[in-house]
Amino acid sequence: MIAPLILVLVSLGAVAAALAVPAYSDFLLLAAPCAIASLILLGVSLIRERRARKKTGLRWILVDGSNVMHWDDGTPKIAPVVKLVEHLSQAGYEPGVVFDANAGYKLGGQYMDDRALAQKLNLNLNRVMVVPRGTPADSFILNAARELGAAVVTNDRFRDWAEDYPEVREPGYLIKGSYRAGKLNLRFPADT
Numbered sequence: 001m002i003a004p005l006i007l008v009l010v011s012l013g014a015v016a017a018a019l020a021v022p023a024y025s026d027f028l029l030l031a032a033p034c035a036i037a038s039l040i041l042l043g044v045s046l047i048r049e050r051r052a053r054k055k056t057g058l059r060w061i062l063v064d065g066s067n068v069m070h071w072d073d074g075t076p077k078i079a080p081v082v083k084l085v086e087h088l089s090q091a092g093y094e095p096g097v098v099f100d101a102n103a104g105y106k107l108g109g110q111y112m113d114d115r116a117l118a119q120k121l122n123l124n125l126n127r128v129m130v131v132p133r134g135t136p137a138d139s140f141i142l143n144a145a146r147e148l149g150a151a152v153v154t155n156d157r158f159r160d161w162a163e164d165y166p167e168v169r170e171p172g173y174l175i176k177g178s179y180r181a182g183k184l185n186l187r188f189p190a191d192t
Helices: 002-020 022-056 079-090 103-108 114-121 137-148
Strands: 060-064 094-099 128-130 151-153 174-180 183-187
Touching: 002 022, 060 079, 060 137, 079 094, 079 114, 079 174, 079 183, 094 114, 094 137, 103 114, 114 128, 137 151
Parallel strands: 060 094, 060 151, 094 128, 151 174
Antiparallel strands: 174 183
16 A cells, blocks of 8 residues: 555656656656556555455454453453453454553563563454553553544543543443453443
8 A cells, every 4th residue: 555655656746847847848748647557556455455444344442451350350350351352353353452551560460561461362462552651551542442443442431531532422432341250241332
């Protein structure tokens, strides 16, 4: 997708140069067809990318890992997050999980980075993020959800963030849940 975009920009630059500088007017005979061809190539690339996305059915959903790990009696455990990720994957979602920096200390008494938590969740490394120390995960979660057009699984209401992220008030944006005795319960908006 980047290559066709670069071709379009270079071709259009060449057309502009040929039109702006009379000495380069003959160059227009080459630059114009190249610009048209590169625009067609860019269009085809965009259509293919959109079709591929539809075929794979990618539906992103973000998990507030630091919130979900407390779903089982308020004690930090990885089991609720693992069960949730498995459930979401089986339901056709592409889950991404974001943790506060202190998640590893709460779960295992030591710092755990993205790789360590990704292994515990059986997810690819690019699907798990541990935010930098001293930074709340909330802004990372809400930014990523906005960019991906994804819902967020959490029991947090993000009230402090509602002014900057008004979507937290929209039905279906925040998906609540619980985990009791090894059983996961998600409350999608239609369930409430």
